[in-house]
Amino acid sequence: MGQTLYQKLWNQHLVVKGVSQPDIVYIDLHLIHEVTSPQAFDGLREENRKVHRPDRTLGTMDHGVPTTDRSLPFEDDIAKKQVDALRKNCKDFGIKLYDLFSINQGIVHVIAPELGFTQPGQTIVCGDSHTATHGAFGTLAFGIGTSEVEHVLATQTLKQYQSKSLAVNFDGELSLGTTAKDIMLALIGKFGHDFATGYVIEYRGDIVRNLTMEERMTICNMSIEIGARAGLMEPDETTFTYVKGKPHAPKESEWDEALSEWKKLYSDTDAIFDLEVSLDCSVVEPQVTWGTNPSQVVSINDCVPSAEGLSKVQAEMTANALEYMALEAGTRIVDIAIDTVFIGSCTNSRIQDLREAAHIVRGYKVAKGLRALVVPGSQNVKKQAEEEGLAEIFINAGFEWREAGCSMCLGMNPDVAQPGERVASTSNRNFEGRQGRGARTHLVSPAMAAAAAIEGHFVDVRNWHVKLEEEVVE
Numbered sequence: 001m002g003q004t005l006y007q008k009l010w011n012q013h014l015v016v017k018g019v020s021q022p023d024i025v026y027i028d029l030h031l032i033h034e035v036t037s038p039q040a041f042d043g044l045r046e047e048n049r050k051v052h053r054p055d056r057t058l059g060t061m062d063h064g065v066p067t068t069d070r071s072l073p074f075e076d077d078i079a080k081k082q083v084d085a086l087r088k089n090c091k092d093f094g095i096k097l098y099d100l101f102s103i104n105q106g107i108v109h110v111i112a113p114e115l116g117f118t119q120p121g122q123t124i125v126c127g128d129s130h131t132a133t134h135g136a137f138g139t140l141a142f143g144i145g146t147s148e149v150e151h152v153l154a155t156q157t158l159k160q161y162q163s164k165s166l167a168v169n170f171d172g173e174l175s176l177g178t179t180a181k182d183i184m185l186a187l188i189g190k191f192g193h194d195f196a197t198g199y200v201i202e203y204r205g206d207i208v209r210n211l212t213m214e215e216r217m218t219i220c221n222m223s224i225e226i227g228a229r230a231g232l233m234e235p236d237e238t239t240f241t242y243v244k245g246k247p248h249a250p251k252e253s254e255w256d257e258a259l260s261e262w263k264k265l266y267s268d269t270d271a272i273f274d275l276e277v278s279l280d281c282s283v284v285e286p287q288v289t290w291g292t293n294p295s296q297v298v299s300i301n302d303c304v305p306s307a308e309g310l311s312k313v314q315a316e317m318t319a320n321a322l323e324y325m326a327l328e329a330g331t332r333i334v335d336i337a338i339d340t341v342f343i344g345s346c347t348n349s350r351i352q353d354l355r356e357a358a359h360i361v362r363g364y365k366v367a368k369g370l371r372a373l374v375v376p377g378s379q380n381v382k383k384q385a386e387e388e389g390l391a392e393i394f395i396n397a398g399f400e401w402r403e404a405g406c407s408m409c410l411g412m413n414p415d416v417a418q419p420g421e422r423v424a425s426t427s428n429r430n431f432e433g434r435q436g437r438g439a440r441t442h443l444v445s446p447a448m449a450a451a452a453a454i455e456g457h458f459v460d461v462r463n464w465h466v467k468l469e470e471e472v473v474e
Ligand SMILES: CC(C)[C@H](C(=O)O)[C@@H](O)C(=O)O
Pocket: 035, 036, 063, 127, 128, 129, 130, 143, 410
């Protein structure tokens, strides 16, 4: 019987097959950031251990870093301590670190792919749940806890049980204005935020084949929001073209060798998945979350749902979410006014995301009284966006243009939303308090966030596309 891509990756990295205990798998790349690594290094010091493969470990600072002037002292003491600890740990243990002022600094899941560290066929771990992002390259990538970070630092291996495999087929075609973010939100909305618990997802279908690497990363990034351990996709020409020439990608004869291995990374036609589901993407419209987990989502032209007719548990969840979000059932999504727009995070802060948002914003102004931020995922993205003139478009429209980091994706740095503030956000989580205590998050695509920033409330970005096309014709 054939193997799924996931099974192939697992078997290729298997060090010891566990009997009545987890397997031991080899880790090709270990990414670390300031939040989940300090205790792991403390553990190493206590045991007098070294980092086994400092050359396969890479550090960056992202969660707590300020995105405004970095020559000023940190406002946040905890963030300062974490950043200082990471700097010391990387120095003491010989690990490459992209520090505050490095051109390569940025969100861990943005920098590793753009620098060519992320490559097909690898196992990648990080003490961070959105590590699944790297699965877009045909790698097995997932988040681990701090004690596992210590284990990987010490041994370059991880103890893990193999997950079940889930095939997600994206069928149909994407219509203009509907993005990778929308189909992922629609998928989570259809099946629920814990549907894929215990599974590794493989995203399949022509739609996936036609997506750019940025779009593929957006989808894999949100695998954890449907409960999956990881999410991945077969690498193809799009993947290889993206990786080729990146600073840390294989070169010359090593490239040819790598490529011939990468071309074997697909699920065999007779491979059997433990579960298979489909989403018809042709009918997916731009999505907006209304609740406090990403599955509480509707289309832009829908209304806020009511708890009526739901099971007791569901009804209670809905009522609680509506209360926190200060929304009334039956309100049209397009009538929801917003205070803040955040374009950023490891889901949607890559160059394509910024291009799509800038395309909407060009020549317009942010609605009066609204705060709008663009936070590039990395300093490299920032530089490129400045060179392409995107930064200027945002700044002229009244957006704040920031340094790279996690920023308002979560309240671990000075970019927090105030209690009661309503935010249109391109990030991946809308949990209570996620963007600041009492802050209300609506997850959307970059284009939807950009259009909302101009109008001051949610709008169907597809109407904007029509409007922009008409302007070109005139
Ligand atoms: C702080 C970190 C451990 C956390 C994660 O694991 O994902 C964060 O990145 C998040 O997105 O909530």
